[in-house]
Amino acid sequence: MSGVLFRVDERLIHGQVVVGWGRRLHPDRIVVVSDDLSRQPVEQDIYRTGLPASIKAVFWNFSEAVDGLPALLDSGKSIIVLTEDLDTMLRLASAAVTIEEVNVGGLFAGEGRTRLLPYVWFDAEDEERVRELEALGVRVVAQDVPTTAPVRLRERVG
Amino acid sequence: MTGRCGVVVAHGRLGEGLLSALTRVAGVQDNLWAVSNDELDTESLMAEIESLLAERGAGREAILFSDLDGGSCCQACRRLLGRDSVRAVFYGVNLPLMIEFVFLQDLPFDQFSAALLTKSRGALGVHS
Numbered sequence: 001m002s003g004v005l006f007r008v009d010e011r012l013i014h015g016q017v018v019v020g021w022g023r024r025l026h027p028d029r030i031v032v033v034s035d036d037l038s039r040q041p042v043e044q045d046i047y048r049t050g051l052p053a054s055i056k057a058v059f060w061n062f063s064e065a066v067d068g069l070p071a072l073l074d075s076g077k078s079i080i081v082l083t084e085d086l087d088t089m090l091r092l093a094s095a096a097v098t099i100e101e102v103n104v105g106g107l108f109a110g111e112g113r114t115r116l117l118p119y120v121w122f123d124a125e126d127e128e129r130v131r132e133l134e135a136l137g138v139r140v141v142a143q144d145v146p147t148t149a150p151v152r153l154r155e156r157v158g
Numbered sequence: 159m160t161g162r163c164g165v166v167v168a169h170g171r172l173g174e175g176l177l178s179a180l181t182r183v184a185g186v187q188d189n190l191w192a193v194s195n196d197e198l199d200t201e202s203l204m205a206e207i208e209s210l211l212a213e214r215g216a217g218r219e220a221i222l223f224s225d226l227d228g229g230s231c232c233q234a235c236r237r238l239l240g241r242d243s244v245r246a247v248f249y250g251v252n253l254p255l256m257i258e259f260v261f262l263q264d265l266p267f268d269q270f271s272a273a274l275l276t277k278s279r280g281a282l283g284v285h286s
Contacts, residue, residue: 010199010200011199011200011230011233013228014228014229014230015228015229015230015231018228019226046236046237047228048228049227049232049233049236050226050228050229050232051228106199108198108199108202109197109198109199109202118196119197
């Protein structure tokens, strides 16, 4: 199976992504979209640890992602795009990056957040981002690994 | 009190289970603990490990044991290297590795580290 996965996960590249989704999708490339991490090569190396040689990880700032993703998505390659938050994903979708579905795989407890699932905690802004993504025609589902059932988040946020 | 302590930082209930199994074969250890990343992001997981070491580590050199290299548990451990007396992060943790920790924990670090890796790797095989 190949495909494209857009995933929101505060942990970015980690076991569920590399083992769970990686062995399902066989990605050629992982694209992390983060202005902060794009400037931090040491942190990037930590995230790359444990990646198989067949998967290349790149860390793009937002404007590099807007420029680079369309061609990558058109290439037919299997790709995983990761952001730390829903806001970045919404900005990508608003910038005309074609996203059919966003997978929420890890947003954890924090101030003002309430628990929807063991790995999904939302505050009011997160809920609003889900509504905005859905309004753009993007399905937003929670699914930590491919073997668990996806949960449509629109129905959870009202 | 020995000079080292250890924390197994792993997915799900692996750490807890591993220490339970270790107790069966090597007896109760008062310097080994487990932390799970269930429902925790990386920063919260780091805080949990730091808090455990502050409460129980008593300033001893701490060895962290993680499961998947590159996984979120291992990433949290690596970010703690050099902080709070964390001396090393072993990954790919298994029961043979933990048994060697129990019996070799007082060796000088280089010998300790090499022996743990050699013995735990040597314990992996197949009967067919």
